[in-house]
Amino acid sequence: MKRWSLVLAVAIVFFGVVLAACGGSNNGGGTASSGSGSSATGSGSQSSSSSGSASNGSAEEKVVLTMGSWRTEDVEAYEKIIAAFNQHHPNIEVQFKPTKNTEYNTVLNTELSTGGGPDIIHLRPYAAGQVLADAGYLVPLTDLPGIEKFSETTLRAATGSDGVVYGVPTVFSSTQIFYNKKIFADLNLQVPATWDELIATAETLKQNGIIPFSFGSKEGWLLSLTHGMLGPAVYGGSDFVQNVVTGQTNFQSEAFVASIQSQLDLVPYFPDNYVGLGMDDMRNLFVTEQAGMFVMGDWEIAVMKGMNPDLDMDAFPVPWPDGTQTVTTWVDGSFAVNANSPNKEAALTFLEFMTTEEFGTLVVNELKKPSTIPGVVADDPLVAKLSQFADTISTPYMFVVYFNSGNPTSKSVLENSLQAMFLGEMTPAQVAEEVQKSVDTWFKP
Amino acid sequence: MGKDGESMNKQTSAKKWRFGWIHLFPLPAFAIYTLFIVYPILAAFTYSFYDWQGFKRGSWVGLDNFVDLFTREPFNRLFWNALGNNVYYFVLEMIVQNGLAFILAYIIYTNIKGAGFLKAAYFIPRLLSVIVVGFLFKLILNPNNGALNTLLKKVGLASWAKPWLGDPDTALTAIILVNSWFGMGFALLLFLAGLQSISREVIEAARIDGAVGFRLIRTVIVPMMMQSIIIVSVYTFIHAFEAFELIYAMEGSQGEPVNSTDTLAIFFYRTAFGGSSGADSTAVGLGSALAIVMFFIIATVSALFLYLTRNREVQQ
Numbered sequence: 172m173k174r175w176s177l178v179l180a181v182a183i184v185f186f187g188v189v190l191a192a193c194g195g196s197n198n199g200g201g202t203a204s205s206g207s208g209s210s211a212t213g214s215g216s217q218s219s220s221s222s223g224s225a226s227n228g229s230a231e232e233k234v235v236l237t238m239g240s241w242r243t244e245d246v247e248a249y250e251k252i253i254a255a256f257n258q259h260h261p262n263i264e265v266q267f268k269p270t271k272n273t274e275y276n277t278v279l280n281t282e283l284s285t286g287g288g289p290d291i292i293h294l295r296p297y298a299a300g301q302v303l304a305d306a307g308y309l310v311p312l313t314d315l316p317g318i319e320k321f322s323e324t325t326l327r328a329a330t331g332s333d334g335v336v337y338g339v340p341t342v343f344s345s346t347q348i349f350y351n352k353k354i355f356a357d358l359n360l361q362v363p364a365t366w367d368e369l370i371a372t373a374e375t376l377k378q379n380g381i382i383p384f385s386f387g388s389k390e391g392w393l394l395s396l397t398h399g400m401l402g403p404a405v406y407g408g409s410d411f412v413q414n415v416v417t418g419q420t421n422f423q424s425e426a427f428v429a430s431i432q433s434q435l436d437l438v439p440y441f442p443d444n445y446v447g448l449g450m451d452d453m454r455n456l457f458v459t460e461q462a463g464m465f466v467m468g469d470w471e472i473a474v475m476k477g478m479n480p481d482l483d484m485d486a487f488p489v490p491w492p493d494g495t496q497t498v499t500t501w502v503d504g505s506f507a508v509n510a511n512s513p514n515k516e517a518a519l520t521f522l523e524f525m526t527t528e529e530f531g532t533l534v535v536n537e538l539k540k541p542s543t544i545p546g547v548v549a550d551d552p553l554v555a556k557l558s559q560f561a562d563t564i565s566t567p568y569m570f571v572v573y574f575n576s577g578n579p580t581s582k583s584v585l586e587n588s589l590q591a592m593f594l595g596e597m598t599p600a601q602v603a604e605e606v607q608k609s610v611d612t613w614f615k616p
Numbered sequence: 617m618g619k620d621g622e623s624m625n626k627q628t629s630a631k632k633w634r635f636g637w638i639h640l641f642p643l644p645a646f647a648i649y650t651l652f653i654v655y656p657i658l659a660a661f662t663y664s665f666y667d668w669q670g671f672k673r674g675s676w677v678g679l680d681n682f683v684d685l686f687t688r689e690p691f692n693r694l695f696w697n698a699l700g701n702n703v704y705y706f707v708l709e710m711i712v713q714n715g716l717a718f719i720l721a722y723i724i725y726t727n728i729k730g731a732g733f734l735k736a737a738y739f740i741p742r743l744l745s746v747i748v749v750g751f752l753f754k755l756i757l758n759p760n761n762g763a764l765n766t767l768l769k770k771v772g773l774a775s776w777a778k779p780w781l782g783d784p785d786t787a788l789t790a791i792i793l794v795n796s797w798f799g800m801g802f803a804l805l806l807f808l809a810g811l812q813s814i815s816r817e818v819i820e821a822a823r824i825d826g827a828v829g830f831r832l833i834r835t836v837i838v839p840m841m842m843q844s845i846i847i848v849s850v851y852t853f854i855h856a857f858e859a860f861e862l863i864y865a866m867e868g869s870q871g872e873p874v875n876s877t878d879t880l881a882i883f884f885y886r887t888a889f890g891g892s893s894g895a896d897s898t899a900v901g902l903g904s905a906l907a908i909v910m911f912f913i914i915a916t917v918s919a920l921f922l923y924l925t926r927n928r929e930v931q932q
Contacts, residue, residue: 175639183650277889306669389782391870444759446873447779452758578899579690583870591874594784 234517236265238506239289241275244473248537255533256524263517265291283308283509290512291521294338294505296328298575303507304331310508310515311335317526325543327572328502338505339525342540345561346400346568347498349457349465349475352483354381366404366492373440376463383440385462387448388593391586398434398589399568400466400499404491405430408566416573418616422607423600431599435592446593458482469557470503473539486553488560498557500565501572502543577613584609657911664904673900681905691887691902697875698883699913705792705879706856713796714848717803722833724804725811735808739801746798750865753794757781781866784876791877795862799855803848810844811837846925850918857914860885880910 238249249267256265268289270278276295282288283303292309294300303309312318313335318326321340329338348369350362358379363369373383388394403411406426414420421427442448442456457465458479465471466489475482488496506525508518524530531544539551541558549555567573570582577584588602597605664681667674685691720738724731741749756763757780765777780790814837822836838845860881863871869886871878888903 179639179646183646183654186650302669387782389779389873390868391872442760444779444782447757447759447782452760586870587874590872594874596784596874 232262234263234514236263236291236512236514236518236521237289238265238267238291238293239275239279240267240269240293241272241295242293242504243269243271245269245538248533251537252530252533255529256521259524260520263520265521269293279303283511286511288509288511290509290514290518292507292509294329294507296340296502296504297572298580300329300338300505300507301331304329304335304337305333308510309337310510310512310519312337312339312507312519312522315339315519315522315526317523320526320545321543324567325502329505329507338507339522340502340505340543341525341530342503342534342538343500343543343561343565344468344470344503344568345498345500345541345557345565346396346466346468347486347488347557347560348400349467349471349484349486351457351460351463352485354460354463362487363490364496365490365494369490370440373437373464377440382442382456382462383464384437385453385456385465386437386441387445387450387453388590389447389449391583391590393450393453394589394593395570395582395586396468396568397466398430398585399570401433401437401489402430403497403499403566404489404495405433408491408495408497412567412569412573415569416616422610423603428599428603431589431592431602434589435599438593454478469540469554472553484553486557488564497564497566498560499568500541500561501568503540574610574614577609579609581606581609581614660904660907663900664908666901668900677901681901682909685902685905685909694875694878694883695880695906698871698878698880701788701877701879702857702859704788705859706853708789708792709796709799709852709856710849712793713800714803714852716796717800717848718807720800721804721807721811722837724808735805738804741798742801744798746861747865749794749798750862753790754781754866757790782873784873787867787873788877791863791866794866795859798862803852806844806848807841810841813844814840842925846922850921853921854914854918857881857910880906884910 240249242249246267246269253265253267257263269275275293276299279288279292280303283306288308292303294303294309309331318336318339325340326336328340330336354376355361358375358381360372360375361368363372376383386393386397403409406429411420411426415422438445442462448456453465453467454471454475456462457467458475460479460482475484488498490496506522508515508522512518526544528544528547531542531547534540534542534544535547535549535554535558536551539549539554541554541561545562547558549558570585574581585602585606588597588605591597592599592602663673665676665678667677667680685695720734724734757765759765759777759779759782764780768774768777778786780786818836818840819832822832827835857879858881859879863877863879863882864885867873867877869882871882871886884903884906887899887906
């Protein structure tokens, strides 16, 4: 009896080692996750649907493409976009299959590393998407008709480290200050034109029992975002970013440290117990009209309007001390073609559609986000206003556009340090020092 | 003799035949076990010796990932921070969850009335999904309009109404207390089973000898239910060192605020797969090395503990 169990145990270990070795010998084959069988079955069904589709985009035969994304909120919008595409290309069927935002990267990476994955991939912007390009999972788009419409800065979001463009950027995320028009009207407040006026507005709101800025420091990503939105007014916007990127200045400069200090200076205008408030709480405070201003991105408009359709809100750009105005923007996603897709031609046709004005119009009206295609006007006045800001007075969110690399990323180092600062454990100078240390480990001007 | 000999051989060969068949039945379970548990463990072991570019495996680097884990900033600091948090998790869970479970189990044991109802009532939290529990308590612990702080303010203890999950001093403790509420039912059932396995005669004899109350518990009851105590302790230890779900549900994968809720498992998840925002960088090699280190810590301490306590079980 004892011998049998020993033999069985040895057999298990033997087969386990054989499986591990076999799985590892293919280039990146085998799942890298410990025991998440669900993602394995997920990749199985994805690759079988794309490999089971018909020929390589010949004009008469029907082709079925799968499109992966993290935007589960946009299913209806993409259905309309695909319907518009089908007006031009009725034989190419596109299935939009998003995955939950927090799991998208893991699922996508696992599928790609096993040779599967959707035909059309929604690419995370800048450094995050670059990893996929560098690993060879994407088809180069240098010759895609229409790709020349986008500016070089915009294309940076979908370029590999070899300088080749791999994705069609589709939307900007634009961040500005949303405000409650009714509260402002009741208190006779005007839209502030300078930083000092902004502080005065906050003061008035506070005196009247309204929370000036709906803000919380519990979730790290909101800290670098808020700094990205309000910081340019203090550190000098795009000029400063240019200087850092070319190495003429760094994050320990007075301008940058001052921008961090300015965050701390706003604490009197934050809600009570803001260290324990996260995104949901911040949104709730503004939507239930307890807060007057909400420094946030355009992606929240649809959510907020859904929660409180009667909310009378508008937005204004961030005002500098000298009266200049900026909104912080970055490309928030592009679409690429899977190098392993059996339907590359059809997929490229869809990508070409994404460079047209028709697509851009659908983006602003259905996805309610500024389009990367110049000259597109939205129906919704608020979205149109934000698109116009994005086209004219934008400054880059530098920690996503330029400094989201390193391990851990410099962006996450900034987030951790800012969180420590709000908890009183670090000074702004120390925050700048930490960020600089992180950037020094990988950045070359 | 011949006839008996023949039937004897038939019997033994029939036995051998059944014997062989019996060993075939667990094979499906073993296959699943091998594929989903043994293979990933061994795969992680293999992966930790390679360099990884995102999700693509690079070249063999031997023990470099392990060296990196223990020497490179910030991984070195984060590792010891996470380990410390796990130890704190274990200690507090032992005291609160298991201490409370033992007391309640003893009370139920000595007052049999309504025992069935009480057992069920204390066990019901355990049936909820951990994510649901995490989400509910996140709402309860909301600093401005959560149930806990509203209650404190109503009874005049407004100064105690803190941002529980936002303050690095209280965040981990809050999560551990929620976990204790959640897991207490299970420990209680195990303790109760251990208590009920003690023969009545021993208790009576001890009582006659004059051992009552605490003395009875200390000298008779605890030694006699040592097996349950050991099982619960090892289980709590393993669970505390793998603490992930509740923390992920209540604070996310960054171990916020300022790494105070960072445990080894959260640190591993963040390192190997990127954070919950999905845009952070991944380091599968480092993550695998960390997973292997975790495995060794848990396996070694558990084995050591079981070895040291092997003679402490008092046989009935």
